[in-house]
Amino acid sequence: MFDVSTVKLGIAPIGWTNDDLPELGGEITFEQCISEMALAGFSGSEVGNKYPREIPVLKKALHLRNLEIASAWFSAYLTTKPYKETEKAYIAHRDFLHEMGAKVIVVSEQGRSIQGNMSTPLFAEKPIFTDEECLKLAEGLNRLGELAKEKDMKLVYHHHMGTGVQTTEEIDRLMDITDSNLVFLLYDTGHLYFSGEDPLAILEKHFSRIKHVHLKDVRLEIARQVKQEHLSFLTGVKKGVFTVPGDGAIDFEPIFQLLAKLGYKGWMIVEAEQDPALANPFEYALKARNFIKETAGI
Numbered sequence: 001m002f003d004v005s006t007v008k009l010g011i012a013p014i015g016w017t018n019d020d021l022p023e024l025g026g027e028i029t030f031e032q033c034i035s036e037m038a039l040a041g042f043s044g045s046e047v048g049n050k051y052p053r054e055i056p057v058l059k060k061a062l063h064l065r066n067l068e069i070a071s072a073w074f075s076a077y078l079t080t081k082p083y084k085e086t087e088k089a090y091i092a093h094r095d096f097l098h099e100m101g102a103k104v105i106v107v108s109e110q111g112r113s114i115q116g117n118m119s120t121p122l123f124a125e126k127p128i129f130t131d132e133e134c135l136k137l138a139e140g141l142n143r144l145g146e147l148a149k150e151k152d153m154k155l156v157y158h159h160h161m162g163t164g165v166q167t168t169e170e171i172d173r174l175m176d177i178t179d180s181n182l183v184f185l186l187y188d189t190g191h192l193y194f195s196g197e198d199p200l201a202i203l204e205k206h207f208s209r210i211k212h213v214h215l216k217d218v219r220l221e222i223a224r225q226v227k228q229e230h231l232s233f234l235t236g237v238k239k240g241v242f243t244v245p246g247d248g249a250i251d252f253e254p255i256f257q258l259l260a261k262l263g264y265k266g267w268m269i270v271e272a273e274q275d276p277a278l279a280n281p282f283e284y285a286l287k288a289r290n291f292i293k294e295t296a297g298i
């Protein structure tokens with residue numbers, strides 16, 4: 001179904017050690033994490049906070065395990081801070097990723113984001129960007145996209161729970177007001193489903209912009225609890241709202257079929273943040289790998 005010469009499968013370190021909640025998996029080493037990724041049959045990963053930043057050290061550790069770096073998350077503050085501040089940090093991030101051989105840069109606007117707040121109710125208090133904020137965001141992203149292009153890379157925007165770009169309308173608007181040659185989209189199944197969007201419809205509508213995929217599944221009963229009990233994003237994560245594909249409520253078969261039919265090229269990254277003390281990361285990595293083999297044929 002997929003063209004295996006153009007689609008690569010990776011897994012994010014967030015199931016081993018969570019950058020947003022460092023106490024989850026704090027005791028797990030970088031070496032354990034990347035060894036288990038390779039052993040479970042993945043060929044790449046994104047960069048986590050335990051990864052060494054010295055390029056030769058990181059390259060050697062990955063090379064030993066036949067792993068590549070697909071990308072890494074970047075927090076932008078285009079709506080709340082002077083553009084130059086975001087740009088400076090972004091260029092350092094871009095250059096690091098470029099050295100590591102990555103082709104895409106994951107960017108998410110964190111101005112007024114509540115994703116990192118432990119007690120802010122996720123559904124009631126997510127930010128809604130004003131027209132002025134949308135304009136600032138679009139202008140800034142176009143400029144950052146141009147900087148990615150300079151290095152033959154692409155900026156992929158990560159829509160995210162608890163931020164100003166979460167819902168279908170917000171994603172549609174962002175795609176509409178940014179330059180389609182400079183700003184691309186990261187398609188994260190888990191965030192779309194958790195928010196109550198239709199992941200298949202988003203995939204169909206924005207396929208030409210989608211250049212990076214995060215595969216995560218959602219435990220529906222916990223997603224409902226987060227909404228009904230006015231819990232925060234991180235409380236939901238701690239309770240296990242996310243899991244690996246095939247272990248939750250999302251029907252991945254039509255998603256894989258559509259991605260393959262439309263000729264998706266690039267990385268698909270399993271990204272399932274949950275408490276490693278409750279969900280053994282190696283066991284869940286294997287579970288994900290087997291599910292993708294059975295369902296997507298890769």
Ligand SMILES: O=C1C[C@@H](O)[C@H](O)[C@@H](O)C1=O
Pocket residue numbers: 014019020073115158188191214271273
């Ligand atoms: O891509 C991601 C990176 C994480 O830090 C984030 O919170 C997670 O939910 C995600 O989708």
Ligand SMILES: [Co+2]
Pocket residue numbers: 158188214271
């Ligand atoms: Co993601």
